[in-house]
Amino acid sequence: MSAxxxxxxxxxxxxSLALTAACSKGNAGGPATSSAPTASKTNLTELFAPxxxxxxxADDSKGPSIPPEGVVKGGTVNMIDRDDYPHFDPARVYxxxxxxxxxxxxxxxxxxxxxxxxxxxxxxxxxxxxGQVSDGGKTWTFTLKDxxxxxxxxxxxxxxxxxxxxxxxxxxxxxxxxxVQQWLTQEDYKKSYxxxxxxxxxxxVDTPDGKTVVFHFKSPHADANYALAMTGYGxxxxxxxxxxxxxxxxxxxxxxxxxxxxxxxxxxLERNPNWDPAxxxxxxxxxxxxxLEFGFQALAVTDRFVADSGDDKKTFSFYSHVxxxxxQAVVENAALQSRLLKQPSPYGDYYYFNLDRVKxxxxxxxxxxxxxTRQIQQISGGPVSTVVNSTIxxxxxxxxxDYDVFGxxxxxxxxxxxxxxxxxQSSNPKPTIVYGFNDTPTEQRITVAIKNQLAKxxxxxxxxxxxxxxxxxxxxxxxxxxxxxxxxxxxxxxxAATVFPVIFGPVHDGGYNQSHxxxxxxxxxxxxxxxxxNVDEANKAWGExxxxxxxxxxxxxxALNDVGLQLHGSLVGGAETDPISWVVSPNTIFxxx
Amino acid sequence: xxxxxxxxxxxxxxxxLIIAAVTFFLFFAVPADPARLxxxxxxxxxxxxxxxxxxxxxxxxxxxxxxWLGGIFVGRDYEGLGHCPAPCLGYSFVNxxxxxxxIVDRMPVTISLTIGSAIIFLVFGVGTGIIAALNQGKPLxxxxxxxxxxxxxxQIYFVGTLAMYFLVYQWQVIERPQYVxxxxxxxxxxxxxxxxxxxxxxxxxxxxxxMTRSTMVEQMSEDYVRTARAKGMSSRAVILRFxxxxxxxxxxxxxxxxxxxxxxxxxxxxxxxSLQGIGRLSIQAVLNSDLPMLMATVxxxxxxxxxxxxxxxxxxxxxxxxxxxx
Numbered sequence: 001m002s003a004x005x006x007x008x009x010x011x012x013x014x015x016s017l018a019l020t021a022a023c024s025k026g027n028a029g030g031p032a033t034s035s036a037p038t039a040s041k042t043n044l045t046e047l048f049a050p051x052x053x054x055x056x057x058a059d060d061s062k063g064p065s066i067p068p069e070g071v072v073k074g075g076t077v078n079m080i081d082r083d084d085y086p087h088f089d090p091a092r093v094y095x096x097x098x099x100x101x102x103x104x105x106x107x108x109x110x111x112x113x114x115x116x117x118x119x120x121x122x123x124x125x126x127x128x129x130x131g132q133v134s135d136g137g138k139t140w141t142f143t144l145k146d147x148x149x150x151x152x153x154x155x156x157x158x159x160x161x162x163x164x165x166x167x168x169x170x171x172x173x174x175x176x177x178x179x180v181q182q183w184l185t186q187e188d189y190k191k192s193y194x195x196x197x198x199x200x201x202x203x204x205v206d207t208p209d210g211k212t213v214v215f216h217f218k219s220p221h222a223d224a225n226y227a228l229a230m231t232g233y234g235x236x237x238x239x240x241x242x243x244x245x246x247x248x249x250x251x252x253x254x255x256x257x258x259x260x261x262x263x264x265x266x267x268x269l270e271r272n273p274n275w276d277p278a279x280x281x282x283x284x285x286x287x288x289x290x291x292l293e294f295g296f297q298a299l300a301v302t303d304r305f306v307a308d309s310g311d312d313k314k315t316f317s318f319y320s321h322v323x324x325x326x327x328q329a330v331v332e333n334a335a336l337q338s339r340l341l342k343q344p345s346p347y348g349d350y351y352y353f354n355l356d357r358v359k360x361x362x363x364x365x366x367x368x369x370x371x372x373t374r375q376i377q378q379i380s381g382g383p384v385s386t387v388v389n390s391t392i393x394x395x396x397x398x399x400x401x402d403y404d405v406f407g408x409x410x411x412x413x414x415x416x417x418x419x420x421x422x423x424x425q426s427s428n429p430k431p432t433i434v435y436g437f438n439d440t441p442t443e444q445r446i447t448v449a450i451k452n453q454l455a456k457x458x459x460x461x462x463x464x465x466x467x468x469x470x471x472x473x474x475x476x477x478x479x480x481x482x483x484x485x486x487x488x489x490x491x492x493x494x495x496a497a498t499v500f501p502v503i504f505g506p507v508h509d510g511g512y513n514q515s516h517x518x519x520x521x522x523x524x525x526x527x528x529x530x531x532x533x534n535v536d537e538a539n540k541a542w543g544e545x546x547x548x549x550x551x552x553x554x555x556x557x558x559a560l561n562d563v564g565l566q567l568h569g570s571l572v573g574g575a576e577t578d579p580i581s582w583v584v585s586p587n588t589i590f591x592x593x
Numbered sequence: 594x595x596x597x598x599x600x601x602x603x604x605x606x607x608x609x610l611i612i613a614a615v616t617f618f619l620f621f622a623v624p625a626d627p628a629r630l631x632x633x634x635x636x637x638x639x640x641x642x643x644x645x646x647x648x649x650x651x652x653x654x655x656x657x658x659x660x661w662l663g664g665i666f667v668g669r670d671y672e673g674l675g676h677c678p679a680p681c682l683g684y685s686f687v688n689x690x691x692x693x694x695x696i697v698d699r700m701p702v703t704i705s706l707t708i709g710s711a712i713i714f715l716v717f718g719v720g721t722g723i724i725a726a727l728n729q730g731k732p733l734x735x736x737x738x739x740x741x742x743x744x745x746x747x748q749i750y751f752v753g754t755l756a757m758y759f760l761v762y763q764w765q766v767i768e769r770p771q772y773v774x775x776x777x778x779x780x781x782x783x784x785x786x787x788x789x790x791x792x793x794x795x796x797x798x799x800x801x802x803x804m805t806r807s808t809m810v811e812q813m814s815e816d817y818v819r820t821a822r823a824k825g826m827s828s829r830a831v832i833l834r835f836x837x838x839x840x841x842x843x844x845x846x847x848x849x850x851x852x853x854x855x856x857x858x859x860x861x862x863x864x865x866x867s868l869q870g871i872g873r874l875s876i877q878a879v880l881n882s883d884l885p886m887l888m889a890t891v892x893x894x895x896x897x898x899x900x901x902x903x904x905x906x907x908x909x910x911x912x913x914x915x916x917x918x919x
Contacts, residue, residue, distance in 0.1 A: 086688060094633045172673055174644040175633050188639050232633075244673030247689060262698065263690040265869050295869045300757075304769070307762040469625060492634070502635070 048344050048387050048563070049118060050395035051579035053494050055225070055535065056113060056121030056281075058129040064277040065284050066115060068574035068588045075591035076289040077572065078315035080301055084264045084294045089247040090234025091168050092175040096490075096581040097319050099231035103283060103586050104269060104290065105252040106234035109142050109161065109213070110225045111282045112580055114588065120580065122225055123281050126156065126235060126253075130225045137220025137533035142228075144211040149274040150237050151252040158207040163238040166202045170195030172244050176232035177492060180224070183217040197243065222535040226493035255285030267292040284574070286590035298323040305567035306336065314591050316568035316575050319583045324381075327565065331384045341566040341584070343577035344387050346396040347490040348499065349559035352515040357483050358433070362426035363459075364554040367433070367484075368406035370419035371557050372453035377412070379445045386560040388412055392503075392546045394561065396579050398495050399539025403547045408558065419457040432460040436475060436482040439465035443486075476510050486559065487514040494580055495535070496542030500526050504549070515555035522549060594907075601906070605899040612895045616888060617658050625882040627686045647672075648686060661888065683885030687877075692889045695874065702772045703870035706793065706862065707855040709786050713794035714801060715848060721798070722805020722840075727832070729810060737802055744799035753792045753865035760788065770866045789866045793859060797851060804847060805840055812839040841912055849905035850898070857894025 085098045090106045093099055111125035122130050127142040134141070148156040167173065168181050169190060178189065184204040185192035193202050206214040215224065227233070240251040250258070255277075256269040269290035277285065296304075301320040304312045322330050322340075330336055351371075353364050373388055380386045389395065390404040407415055423429045433454065437447045444465070451461040464482065466474055475485045489512060492498040504517045504526065525545055532538040549555065564582055568575045574588035628645040629636065636644075645651045649660065660669065664681035671677055671684065682692040725737035760767050770788045773781040812818060813836055821831045858872030875890035877883070909916045 084688060171643055172647060174631055174640050174647065177633060178635055178637065178640070188637065190639060190643065244671075245675075263688050263695060265698075295873065296867045297864065299754075300867045303758065303762045307765070309765055310768075469623075490634075 048342075048395075050400060051118045051120055051494075053112070053120045053122065053398050053580070055130050056123035058124070060113060060115075060121050061124035061127070061129050061281050062278075063280040065113065065281055065587065067284060067286075068576075068590070070573060070592075071284070071286055071590050072573065072593055073286050073590070074288050075593070076291055076314065077287040077589055077591050078311060078569075079290065079292045079318060080296045080304070080315055081292075081294055081317050081320050082296055082298070082301075084267070087175060087247055088250040088258075089173075090176075090231050090236065090250075091164070091173045092247060093231040093234070094176055097583055100318055100578070100581050100583045100585060102231045102234060103254065104256045104285075105250060105254040105258065105272075106231060107253040107280075108229055108231070108234050110229040112229060113281045114585070117576070118579060122229065125229070125280070125282055126161075131228075133222070133224075133533070135216075137222050137531070138217050140215040140217070140221075140224045142213045142215075144213070145279050146211075147276060148253070148279060149276070150240075151257050151272050151274055153274045154237070154239065155210075156235065156237070156253055157210045158213045159210070160235050160238050161213045162202070162205045162207050163196060163241065164234070164236045165205050166193075166196035167236065167241065167243075168195075168232075169193045169202065170197060170243070177227070177230055179227045179492070179498075180215070180233060183219070183221050183224070184215065185218070220531045220533050222533055222538050223493065223495050223497050226495055226497075229493065255280070255283050256290060264294055266294065283587045284590070285587075286574070290586075296320070299325065302326045302330065302567060305339070305569060306330065306333075308339075308570050313569040313571040316572045316584060316589065317566060318586075320566065322565040322567060327381055327385060330565065330567065336567065339567055339570060341568070341575060341577045342384075342563055343566075343579060343582060344395070344561045344563050346394050346494070346580060346582050347488055347561075348392065348394050348503070349389070349488050349561060350392070350486065350503075350514075351484055351557040351559055352487050353555055353557075354480065354483050354485075354514075355516045355518075355553075355555055356478075358431075360427045360431075361554055362422045363428065363431050365406065366419040366422040366426065366457060367454065367459065368408070368554060368557050369411075369415045369422065370454055370457040370459070371406070371408065372414050372449050373408050373560070374412035374414075375449040375453065376446050377560055379442060379449060380560060380562075385563050385565070387563060389558050389561045391558060392550060392556065393496055393499060393543070394491065396494055397491055397499065397542075399541075399543040401543035401547060403550070405547070405550050414453055414456075416453075416456050423458060430458050430460070432462060434462045434464060434481065434483045436464045436466050436480070436485040438468055438471045438486065440468060473510070476512070476514060478507060478509055478511075478516065484557075485514070487512075495539055496546070497530065497538070500542065500545065501530065504555075517549075517553060517555045519553060522553065594910075597907070598903070601903045605896075605903065608899055609892060609895055613662070613888065613892055614658065616891045617661070617884075618654065620882075620884050620887065621654050623882070627882045627884060630882065631686065661885075682889045685886045686883045687881045687886070692885045695886070696871070696889050696893065699870050699874055701774060702863075702868055703856060703858060703872065705772065705775065705782065705786055706789055706859055706868065706870060707852055709783070709790040710793035710797065711848070711852055711855070713790055714797035714851075717794065718798040718801020719805045719844060722802045723809060723832070723837070725802065725806040726809035726813065734806075737806070741799035741802040744795050745803070747796065749792060749796055749859075749861045750865060752795060753789075753862060756788055756792055757865065770868065772868055789862055789868065792865075793855075793862050800847060800851075801844065804843055808840040808843055809836060812836040815839065838912065842909065845905055845908050845912065849901040849908075853897040853901035854894070856897040856901075858890065 085101050087093050087098060090102055093102060108125050109127045110122055110130055112120045113123045115121055124130055126144055126148055128145055132141045144158060150156055165180065168176060181189040204216045208214065235253060236246065237251050242249060252272050255272055255275045257272045258267060259270040260268040271288060298320050301317050302323040330340065358364055377383060377386050388409050390408040391400065391402065393400045404410060435447065435450065437443045447463045451463055454461050474480060475482065475487065489499065489503050502512045504522060505513050507513045507516050507518060529538050529541045532541065564577055566577055566584060571592045573590045573592050575584050576588060578585040628641060628648055628650055631644040631648060632641045649657060661683060664677065664683060666679055668679040669677045669681045677691060680693055685692055685695065721737045725734040728734045761769050767788055771785045773785045775782045818831055818836055821835055858870060858875050860872035860876050863870045863872040871890060871893060874886060878886035878890055
């Protein structure tokens with residue numbers, strides 16, 4: 001959110017100042033459009049193959065982590081970005097950028113282990129495995145590894161884990177994810193328990209001994225181990241919990257300790273002597289020291305990495321993307337290609353139909369056929385900055401199945417004939433569509449392209465420019481007076497369990513069901529899949545539901561998927577944009593000598 | 594003098610209070626909800642209400658304003674975070690750090706930026722202005738006029754970005770600007786800020802050149818200058834002792850305003866050169882709906898203007914004996 005705007009995608013990362021720069025839709029400014037960059041001849045399909053995420057075994061959960069090629073230990077690595085992190089208490093962290101930083105100081109029960117490029121496993125982080133499930137998915141048991149310690153050498157126990165879950169119910173914690181709390185109690189979970197500070201314990205989390213934690217959920221949750229990998233479920237030491245103040249004085253269980261921190265300016269990390277790499281399957285922690293600096297806009301970051309001089313060689317950035325005004329120059333500069341990271345976003349991007357207003361499925365499908373995907377791609381910076389997507393789920397979500405019902409990939413220029421054919425069968429062969437758009441220069445041009453294209457099929461588009469600051473609030477009103485509008489959503493973990501139940505969930509003002517889909521069959525299917533005890537079975541079912549919704553209801557036109565471009569210094573090794581969090585993970589970073 | 598100062602101080606306090614109130618109430622007219630930013634992505638209404646309560650935003654706006662105002666004089670108690678001693682400007686909605694401490698931390702950058710560039714643009718601006726005035730119509734005058742016109746026309750985001758791109762990244766003739774405290778290493782302090790100083794000065798110098806030139810030309814044709822000349826005073830003495838003194842009054846006025854606005858934060862300069870001063874704080878506060886930080890930066894900028902106005906008025910009396918403060 002650099003400058004933090006409240007544009008639609010920014011909402012995905014509320015609490016993070018960071019993401020806006022990266023994903024503010026339509027704020028890109030964008031390079032000249034007509035010429036697609038030619039320097040890169042990479043096979044996009046292969047480059048952008050979605051990450052594979054599977055459940056790992058107890059063996060996979062053992063440390064140390066798998067080192068990247070050519071790894072060197074030691075040295076100091078520098079990190080530059082625009083914004084500091086809003087929270088250091090893991091319970092108050094939700095956004096991907098802050099979570100990514102927390103890899104350095106915070107551990108969870110589970111985590112994502114990088115096995116190879118594009119291959120990840122959900123494994124035990126503090127736990128010996130990714131969890132033992134019983135009682136049809138309602139009971140989850142985790143056993144802590146031996147010898148886990150806090151930064152002062154005191155043991156990390158199951159009591160700490162229970163405490164960390166209990167404190168999420170306290171009134172001062174409002175920023176984090178709600179899932180596990182809701183599963184343990186009820187939807188409005190803060191009403192059922194007020195936190196551990198008054199001396200009351202939470203029912204539903206048992207600690208039969210110092211190393212075992214048992215979660216008793218009210219209903220089955222096959223992907224609880226995905227949820228528990230979120231930083232929001234990071235473990236906090238009971239003995240050092242200072243409530244609100246903990247946000248300023250976190251206690252490390254990870255490989256580093258914050259040695260010095262000047263808010264919004266800089267931070268220095270030093271090794272945590274009590275972190276044992278043998279217990280940690282996720283974190284390489286190769287550099288001895290980290291120096292983080294904040295306050296750099298995307299342009300400054302890009303120019304520094306392009307120049308690659310002095311200490312900037314040992315510098316990288318967690319989330320700063322190549323500045324829009326430099327994109328063309330960077331992708332066409334052959335010398336930079338070895339230092340250029342490309343990764344499509346893990347978020348869903350849609351042009352929603354308002355199903356309350358565009359009631360005829362034939363019209364919705366006609367618009368899908370006619371959609372000017374290629375033109376929008378050109379305006380958004382060409383195939384280097386975007387990939388065509390034809391599904392509701394983002395390809396990075398487990399269980400994603402590729403399909404292309406309306407030929408968005410086959411006919412990216414739009415199939416006008418097919419659209420006309422469908423319109424002729426519809427209730428209104430010459431419909432008018434009120435299209436609301438975020439009033440930014442790029443979106444204005446995209447809107448013109450949509451308008452001209454749909455006119456060819458006989459559809460009149462009435463374009464309504466909307467204020468960027470209030471964009472989300474306006475479009476998320478149930479009675480928004482619009483037929484179509486862009487919207488985005490990011491899964492909280494890479495299964496559809498945090499996608500479909502939300503974007504096709506409750507319809508209310510400010511909610512995320514922006515198509516207002518309210519189909520009994522879809523709702524029943526979502527409810528059924530949610531209670532499936534087997535995660536693979538559930539993922540498969542989500543993938544099938546995706547296609548079924550598109551075919552039978554067509555509540556949206558899938559939008560392009562933005563590709564994040566990031567540069568780094570030439571002496572930084574192991575830099576890779578994580579396909580799940582869409583930022584550079586600190587876990588594989590090392591400094592070349 | 595004492596009466597003058599008392600009166601002006603009281604006036605300044607009233608002005609600051611009005612500015613604070615207007616900023617505070619305008620903030621709530623903007624459709625952005627800081628509580629939404631303190632509530633997770635999936636934000637149930639109950640959690641939103643809790644977040645609003647935690648920020649103190651569930652109180653009536655007037656009560657919030659009075660509480661905020663009271664904090665400045667007597668401090669404030671924050672649930673869970675403890676006492677925030679006076680002058681308490683609150684905790685930032687975004688990074689949750691005490692606002693006053695952050696302002697104090699950023700102040701040296703802004704003051705350094707102001708002092709350095711002010712010295713450069715004052716010396717160069719007034720200097721070239723005098724030279725131009727004394728060489729009226731000659732090539733030197735033309736050069737000074739044209740370059741000042743160019744200087745006045747360019748913008749910091751243009752010159753600054755060009756300077757960064759070519760001098761720092763492409764040719765690498767100067768290191769990337771950064772702030773090193775004066776107390777750590779005065780040389781590095783000056784070197785680190787040299788480029789921002791020069792760029793900032795380019796924009797401001799032009800004003801001073803033009804102002805000095807025109808006033809000086811006017812002064813040189815005044816009766817008292819002619820009289821001094823006729824009495825046989827050397828032209829150096831005439832210029833320095835009489836003409837310059839007459840010229841300096843309008844210069845002091847604009848200098849006071851310029852320095853005050855720079856202390857309020859050079860937003861574009863700080864952003865262009867990635868310096869962490871008051872300017873960056875204020876623009877971030879606006880973009881992030883960070884009310885406490887916004888209030889602090891607005892008040893600081895306003896206070897700087899008010900204070901420098903008083904200083905300028907007092908200086909008038911020193912420079913021009915005809916001005917009486919009472």
